[in-house]
Amino acid sequence: MELLFRGVIQRDLIHAFGPAAGLVLASSVFCAMHIVGRSISEPALVFFHGYNFWLSVLWVSRVLHAKEE
Secondary structure: OOOHHHHHHHHEEEEEEEEHHHHHHOOOOOOOHHOOOOOHHHHHHHHHHHHHHHHHHHHHHHHHHHOOO
C-alpha cells in the first residue's frame, strides 16, 4: 500500500500541486486510511513518517547531485 501512495499517488499530487501541497495531500490521505479503528496517535505518526521519508529522499537527491557538479 505504501508503494502505491509514495510511488504513484504522491508523485502525481506533487506534479499537480507542487512539492509541499502534494506531500501534505498524499500524507493526509494515507493517514486517513489508518484512522479507521485505530488510536489518534497512529495516524499522526504515519503522517510524520511520510514527511520524514520525503525529506530523506530529498536530502539524498541533493547530496548525489552536488557530487556530480
